[in-house]
Amino acid sequence: MSQTRRTFLQASTLSAIGLMLPGVLRAQAGEKPRILLRSSWQIVNIGDIAHTPGVIALIEKYIPEAEVILWASNDLSPEVLEMEHKRFPKLKVVKGKIKDDGHATTPELEEALGWCNFLLHGSGASFVAQRDVGDFVKHIGKPYGVYGITYSGTSKEGIDLLTQARFLFFRETVSLERAKEDGVQCPIMEFGPDGAFGTDLRNDKAADEYLKSVDLQPGKFLCCIPRLRYTPYWLIRNQPKDEKKADRNEMMQEHDHAPLRAAISAVVRETDTKVLICPEDMTQMAVGRELLYNRLDDDVKAKVVLRETYWLTDEALSTYMRSLGLFGLEMHSPIMCIANGVPALVGRFEEQTSKGFMWRDIGLGDWLFDMDQPDDVARLTPTLLTFVQDRPAVLEKVRKAQAIVQQRQRETMQVLKQQFAAAPVTSEKGQAD
Missing domain, CATH: 3.40.50.2000 (Glycogen Phosphorylase B;)
Incomplete structure (x- = not known):
């Protein structure tokens, strides 16, 4: 990791809104799984909204020791965020992209990239954030997985990214078989229900x-x-x-x-x-x-x-x-x-x-x-x-x-949990701490 990036991360860690220093120290010591959830695709559809709180609720239930930051798309509105905060009052949300130089476009995302030890691509209609995952792999080098998507085909780059994931869960077996036919060879490829099955929001x-x-x-x-x-x-x-x-x-x-x-x-x-x-x-x-x-x-x-x-x-x-x-x-x-x-x-x-x-x-x-x-x-x-x-x-x-x-929710969340038991905490460039 460059001195410039290390200095920036230290400064942003101390100044970030909503993340207290003791929590950062615990995360750095590797005491808790730190999951950066790339999700929240659009807000014009209550189903697309449901993907995100559904996955967070599953993590809360099956990996209660985990800390989650949501890496949301730009159109996440204050109204939707308020609804999600009623259910998850401590949820921190960041937005932005990873630039060609490896830095994020926002200080909040920059900090989250350094903070996390796993990237989870949330449930969706496809490998929605393929570009963001590709940038994460290229510049950050930490492990990642994909949870509950439909697969209808992708580019060679997309197939390579899916293959490099720690696990792939497809929300129907039609997608699972299509991915296999297209040459995706991730170590764990299984049916995993859509994240919206975990949604328990109420009004x-x-x-x-x-x-x-x-x-x-x-x-x-x-x-x-x-x-x-x-x-x-x-x-x-x-x-x-x-x-x-x-x-x-x-x-x-x-x-x-x-x-x-x-x-x-x-x-x-x-x-x-x-x-x-x-x-x-x-x-x-x-x-x-x-x-x-x-x-x-x-x-x-x-x-x-x-x-x-x-x-x-x-x-x-x-x-x-x-x-x-x-x-x-x-x-x-x-x-x-x-x-x-x-x-x-x-x-x-x-x-x-x-x-x-x-x-x-x-x-x-x-x-x-x-x-x-x-x-x-x-x-x-x-x-x-x-x-x-x-x-x-x-x-x-x-x-x-x-x-x-x-049953599949329990099993798929166990796979996610095992990522933290089986692998060392990684630094910004994927080196074992």
Whole structure:
């Protein structure tokens, strides 16, 4: 390590906000695992938000002696951070990049790079932070692992980085097999559930107040989430409209949402259950209004509530936990539901990644629906009705899925824990201290 870098680290260690000197000394002595979690990809989707607190909660549960700093993406907002701090009040968050000279763009990240003894790439739709991990390997040289991602192929550089990891956990076995086929040869490559399965955020007060305001009673409603084939990010970000994706969305929107309307209609007509149409991302309030609520018959619409505003992960999960279950075309709200004992169906289509196939891996293949397959669409409504009409069997199915997830969570966290027992603490350039 250069004298310049050592001097900078010493100065920033003493001045860093939120990290007291005794804690730094303990970390330097190697008394605790020090994990730098690269996560927090975007905030426009409550599922993407859920990855981060889910993984932190798992570390807290299975490696309670560990200290964690979150290396977040730039768009982590004060509102989301406040929600996460309610659950993890001591969590320190840094942002920034590693520059070509090996230094970070922020003093907080610079300090965190020197402080940590392991980099954990969090759960996500892909090897999201491949560039950051590559820079970490090149300039910092400490060990790293990847937890709960989908793999759909990558560059030679990406394959090399994945191979160098201490472990790789893929959130469905489809990704695991694809990575093997592409030549990834990490020593530990296994199925490891999406980090969002660990999410336990709550905002019961907000959920109760909302349900009361729209006359929904706990245990008397189901949740439904719509989705277009491609998320229209051009509506919520400063970016040009993707005409090709927009055309595909328009072409398939009725095809994809007519089955959901049929299921909604069957539920409210054949049972005493209402339906809440709600969003997982910021674009879906309009989708729910235009493609679901507005096209329902009047007698059905009278027992359906459309949520008109976006919400955060804690309020959403508290709401799901007061429902009989969830169905729709998204993935991470179902993940959070199953993790917390709530039944959930998943609809998928060819434009999505392989993430939906995790339902097969946890024993819920019967609750996975390919919206491009007529036979799957035909069984959607009958399956959903069992959520109301056959609660004991449905809840037993959820418990079995939870058991699979929880076993893998224990096993994967044990692998992470073993990294600190089996290897010496490393310095800034990977030399044993």
